[in-house]
Amino acid sequence: xxxxxxxLGLIGGSxxxxxxxxxIASRVVGVEANPLHAEKAVELGIxxxxxxxxxxxxxxxxxxxAVPVDAIPQIAIKVLxxxxxxxxVIDMGSTKEELCEIISRHPARKRFVATHPxxxxxxxxxxxxxADSFAxxxxxxxxxxxxxxxxxxxIESIYRQLGMSVLExxxxxxxxxxxxxxxxxxxxxFILSTTVLEKEREEETIFNLxxxxxxxxxxxxxxxxxxWIPIFTQNKYNVLDVLREYIHQLNLFRKALEKDDIQxxxxxxxxxxxxxxxxxx
Amino acid sequence: xxxxxxxLGLIGGSxxxxxxxxxIASRVVGVEANPLHAEKAVELGIxxxxxxxxxxxxxxxxxxxAVPVDAIPQIAIKVLxxxxxxxxVIDMGSTKEELCEIISRHPARKRFVATHPxxxxxxxxxxxxxADSFAxxxxxxxxxxxxxxxxxxxIESIYRQLGMSVLExxxxxxxxxxxxxxxxxxxxxFILSTTVLEKEREEETIFNLxxxxxxxxxxxxxxxxxxWIPIFTQNKYNVLDVLREYIHQLNLFRKALEKDDIQxxxxxxxxxxxxxxxxxx
Numbered sequence: 001x002x003x004x005x006x007x008l009g010l011i012g013g014s015x016x017x018x019x020x021x022x023x024i025a026s027r028v029v030g031v032e033a034n035p036l037h038a039e040k041a042v043e044l045g046i047x048x049x050x051x052x053x054x055x056x057x058x059x060x061x062x063x064x065x066a067v068p069v070d071a072i073p074q075i076a077i078k079v080l081x082x083x084x085x086x087x088x089v090i091d092m093g094s095t096k097e098e099l100c101e102i103i104s105r106h107p108a109r110k111r112f113v114a115t116h117p118x119x120x121x122x123x124x125x126x127x128x129x130x131a132d133s134f135a136x137x138x139x140x141x142x143x144x145x146x147x148x149x150x151x152x153x154x155i156e157s158i159y160r161q162l163g164m165s166v167l168e169x170x171x172x173x174x175x176x177x178x179x180x181x182x183x184x185x186x187x188x189x190f191i192l193s194t195t196v197l198e199k200e201r202e203e204e205t206i207f208n209l210x211x212x213x214x215x216x217x218x219x220x221x222x223x224x225x226x227x228w229i230p231i232f233t234q235n236k237y238n239v240l241d242v243l244r245e246y247i248h249q250l251n252l253f254r255k256a257l258e259k260d261d262i263q264x265x266x267x268x269x270x271x272x273x274x275x276x277x278x279x280x281x
Numbered sequence: 282x283x284x285x286x287x288x289l290g291l292i293g294g295s296x297x298x299x300x301x302x303x304x305i306a307s308r309v310v311g312v313e314a315n316p317l318h319a320e321k322a323v324e325l326g327i328x329x330x331x332x333x334x335x336x337x338x339x340x341x342x343x344x345x346x347a348v349p350v351d352a353i354p355q356i357a358i359k360v361l362x363x364x365x366x367x368x369x370v371i372d373m374g375s376t377k378e379e380l381c382e383i384i385s386r387h388p389a390r391k392r393f394v395a396t397h398p399x400x401x402x403x404x405x406x407x408x409x410x411x412a413d414s415f416a417x418x419x420x421x422x423x424x425x426x427x428x429x430x431x432x433x434x435x436i437e438s439i440y441r442q443l444g445m446s447v448l449e450x451x452x453x454x455x456x457x458x459x460x461x462x463x464x465x466x467x468x469x470x471f472i473l474s475t476t477v478l479e480k481e482r483e484e485e486t487i488f489n490l491x492x493x494x495x496x497x498x499x500x501x502x503x504x505x506x507x508x509w510i511p512i513f514t515q516n517k518y519n520v521l522d523v524l525r526e527y528i529h530q531l532n533l534f535r536k537a538l539e540k541d542d543i544q545x546x547x548x549x550x551x552x553x554x555x556x557x558x559x560x561x562x
Contacts, residue, residue, distance in 0.1 A: 094493070118492040137492045167489055180481040182493025188469050189498055190553035191534055195527040197552065200461040203559045208448055210560060211399040211418045212375070212463025213501050217470055220494050222557045225550035232538055232546065243535050246476040247528060253472055254524050257513055265513065269506040271478065272471035276503045278484045279491060 004060035006031040006053065006075060008041040009227075010121065011092050012066025013129025016046050018162050021131040031056045041126040057082060062158075065091040070230035073102035080108040088151045090115050094178060095234040096142045096171035110148040113155045116140045116174065117164065118182070122222035135163030142171045179238035186220050186228055187243060193221035285341035287312040287334065287356060289322040290508075291402065292373050293347025294410025297327045299443050302412040312337045322407040338363060343439075346372040351511035354383035361389040369432045371396050375459060376515040377423045377452035391429040394436045397421045397455065398445065399463075403503035416444030423452045460519035467501050467509055468524060474502035 003025040005012045012030075019025035030047035032038040038050040053075075057063055063079055065072050072093045079089050080103060090113045093099060103109055117139040121128065139159045144152045156166045169177070196214070200206050206214070232239050249268075256264035284306045286293045293311075300306035311328035313319040319331040334356075338344055344360055346353050353374045360370050361384060371394045374380060384390055398420040402409065420440045425433045437447045450458070477495070481487050487495070513520050530549075537545035 118490055120493065138489045140490075177481065177483070177486050177490055178493065180477055181487055181490040181495045184476070185473065185494040185498040187531070187534060188473050189494075190550055191527060191530045192466065192469050193553040193556040194549060195465070195523065195530050196461055197555055197559070198530070199523050199526055200458065202458070205458050206462055206556075206559050208419050209399055209421075209458055209462040212401065212459065213466040213470075214462045215560065216497050216500055217466040218556055218560075219497055221553040223550075223554075225547050225554070228550065229543060229546050233541060233543070236538060236541075240535065240538060242476065242480050243531070243538075245480055246472060247531050247535065249472045249476050249479070250468070250524070250528050250531070253468060254521065254528065257517060257521060257524075260514060260517075262510060262514070265510050266506050268475060269471055269504075269509065272474040272502040273504075273506070274478055275474040275487075275499055278478070278487050279496065279499075 001025050001062060002060050003028045003062045003064060004031060004051075004056040005029075005047065005064045005066060006056070006079075007065065007067035008032040008037050008046060008050070008126045008129075009066065010124050010128040011117070012064060013041060013044075013046045013126040014131070014133040015064060015066065015092065015117075017129055017131035018134055019158070022161050024158055024161055025062075027059075029056050029059060037126050044126055044129070046126055046129055053078070054082070057087075061087060063087060063089045065089065065093070068227055068230045069093040069095045069099070069234050073099050076103050076112065077106065080106045080112060083108055083111050085111070087111060088113060088154060090155055092117055094182065094231045096174045098234050100143050100146075100171040104146070109146055111151060113144070113147045113151055114142040114171065115155065115159070116142070116178070117159070122220050124224040124227060134159070137164050138167050139164045140167050140169050140174055142169055142174050144168060175235050176238050179235050179242050183231060183235060183239050184242045184246060186223055187232070187239070188246065189218055189220035190223075193218050282306050282343055283341050284309045284343045284345060285312060285332075285337040286310075286328065286345045286347060287337070287360075288346065288348035289313040289318050289327060289331070289407045289410075290347065291405050291409040292398070293345060294322060294325075294327045294407040295412070295414040296345060296347065296373065296398075298410055298412035299415055300439070303442050305439055305442055306343075308340075310337045310340060318407050325407055325410070327407055327410055334359070335363070338368075342368060344368060344370045346370065346374070349508055349511045350374040350376045350380070350515050354380050357384050357393065358387065361387045361393060364389055364392050366392070368392060369394060369435060371436055373398055375463065375512045377455045379515050381424050381427075381452040385427070390427055392432060394425070394428045394432055395423040395452065396436065396440070397423070397459070398440070403501050405505040405508060415440070418445050419448050420445045421448045421450050421455055423450055423455050425449060456516050457519050460516050460523050464512060464516060464520050465523045465527060467504055468513070468520070469527065470499055470501035471504075474499050
């Protein structure tokens with residue numbers, strides 16, 4: 001299968017490597033606006049070459065959109081404007097409502113399969129890409145009833161070959177759940193980092209004491225603004241909703257600690273411990 | 282060396298296993314109020330047997346206090362009341378000011394070395410203990426000028442044999458830094474868990490989407506209330522100070538997102554990204 005990957009960062013780069021490692025793609029070309037990333041992606045063997053968008057599409061059976069989510073809808077339209085019935089277009093973005101709305105009435109909508117592989121790291125760029133990234137993770141496919149059935153089957157089969165499990169959701173559900181489970185984690189991490197850097201002026205001390213739990217909770221604070229600001233703004237209402245609840249619950253904890261209200265602190269922590277049950281099943 | 286470990290949970294149990302694995306302890310006995318933990322600790326070979334406090338101390342050259350921090354000061358006094366000049370007492374608690382104040386004028390103060398190995402997991406109890414837990418981590422030794430020099434040397438040497446690096450701090454500094462770097466991380470994780478469990482009623486969905494960053498930021502929310510409530514209350518003023526700053530910075534982020542103030546969001550994330558520099562040096 002010939003594949004064109006648009007956006008050779010962490011996600012697009014990893015997908016390209018995985019497709020080749022599994023023998024799914026015979027040839028992968030890339031599209032990349034950043035010349036340093038383009039050069040690096042070729043140097044690392046992630047893609048054979050980097051081409052202008054239209055040239056790359058022309059040669060591809062599968063076109064993968066892996067750019068930041070604010071850029072996906074417009075590129076999706078441009079690509080759908082020229083694809084044939086032998087081509088499939090997918091995206092890998094972390095938000096889905098805006099995209100699905102923009103492409104909803106396009107005459108070639110059926111050629112598009114909206115997906116979100118639930119994997120990422122705090123690193124970005126082609127140098128962060130790895131071939132075995134997707135195995136064991138879930139991928140969400142949205143609004144599959146609007147895609148060509150054979151295209152969906154093909155894409156799901158590819159994800160399964162990469163070791164992923166496929167879930168279905170509509171775009172609205174996806175964005176709601178993603179805000180609750182993924183997007184809020186990035187905000188709590190970013191702000192943990194800014195708070196600790198503000199309060200703890202001795203960087204050496206942060207480094208030395210990080211073993212006490214800080215390192216894992218702050219990991220996501222290394223994530224890129226270019227990736228995450230578009231996600232937060234596209235999913236603004238869901239993200240604000242969960243963020244307000246988070247601040248509310250932090251204030252309940254703060255007040256309980258201020259008043260030495262041990263019973264409330266214990267109730268909160270006992271409830272928090274319930275996550276064991278959810279994540280270990 | 283004969284060792285008595287008081288409190289056979291994650292930390293005490295791991296220390297007992299590590300001492301034996303490195304050949305530092307010839308014999309380890311335990312003291313444990315919870316009969317199920319006591320039985321488990323013997324069954325797992327963490328200690329040879331579990332004894333009443335005074336019997337255990339009698340036979341030991343080193344007495345290790347690894348109970349929750351609210352219980353440490355009183356046990357420390359009881360132990361110091363009966364130790365001889367051939368015995369050393371250490372604690373492994375996550376707060377130090379209260380303890381160091383309580384023991385400060387005890388005639389046997391010199392026999393005590395106040396330490397905090399910067400390691401832990403979200404699990405608790407003897408079944409969570411592992412022999413190689415401390416290697417590669419830092420241990421803080423507090424107020425060492427109040428301890429017998431040879432006792433300090435002996436304890437530091439033991440920690441180094443376990444692969445740890447030794448740092449010095451006074452108790453006040455320790456508690457301040459621990460609030461900033463370790464204690465706040467547990468609160469952000471506990472509240473992330475309660476928020477997501479409150480907002481996201483579909484537990485299956487939490488499980489399925491957790492790969493999007495939630496799993497690492499929420500890991501510490503599995504931690505035990507028995508361990509952490511005493512830490513938060515003993516270190517209340519430092520913890521509240523950093524918690525208030527955290528809530529303040531979250532509100533700045535929330536307001537920027539409400540107003541689509543992209544530049545402020547970018548400034549916040551760029552600042553958060555600085556943690557890369559601190560944790561990677």
